Amino acid sequence: xxxxxxxxxxxxxxxxxxxxxxxxxxxxxxxxxxxxxxxxxxxxxxxxxxxxxxxxxxxxxxxxxxxxxxxxxxxxxxxxxxxxxxxxxxxxxxxxxxxxxxxxxxxxxxxxx
Numbered sequence: 001x002x003x004x005x006x007x008x009x010x011x012x013x014x015x016x017x018x019x020x021x022x023x024x025x026x027x028x029x030x031x032x033x034x035x036x037x038x039x040x041x042x043x044x045x046x047x048x049x050x051x052x053x054x055x056x057x058x059x060x061x062x063x064x065x066x067x068x069x070x071x072x073x074x075x076x077x078x079x080x081x082x083x084x085x086x087x088x089x090x091x092x093x094x095x096x097x098x099x100x101x102x103x104x105x106x107x108x109x110x111x112x113x
Contacts, residue, residue, distance in 0.1 A: 013093070014047040015058050020090050023072065023081035030077050035059050 018041040022034060029037065038059055042048035048055060063079060066072040071085040 014042060014045060015055070016062055017090075017093055018042055018045075019059065019062060019066070020081075020086050020093070023079070024083065024086050024090070028078050028080035031060070031063070031079065034063070034079060 015038065018038045019034070022029070022037040022041065026037075035056055039048060039052070039055065042055070063072065066081075066089075067074050067079070070082070071089060072079050072081045
C-alpha cells in the first residue's frame with residue numbers, strides 16, 4: 001500500500017534546497033516564476049535529471065508541503081516565504097546532509113583481517 005508523503009524528510013534533496021534558496025532570494029513568486037528559478041538553479045548544478053513536467057510536479061508537491069507547514073504563505077496565486085522559517089529549514093537540511101555524509105564516510109571504511 002502506497003502512502004502519500006505529507007511531511008518534510010531532510011536529506012539530499014536538491015529540489016527543496018533550491019526552492020528554499022529561491023524563496024529567500026526574492027520575497028514572492030507566482031508558481032511558474034518559482035519553477036523556472038528552481039529549474040535554472042538545478043540545471044546549474046547539473047541536477048535536473050528528470051523530465052521538466054515530472055520536475056514541475058515535484059516542485060508543486062514540495063511547495064504544497066511548505067504551505068501546509070506554514071513556512072510558505074499562498075495568497076491567490078502568489079507564494080511568499082517566512083524568512084526565519086526558511087532559514088531554519090535551510091539549517092535543518094544542512095544538518096541532515098552532514099549526518100548523511102558522515103554515515104557514508106564511516107560506512108565506507110573497510111575492515112581487512
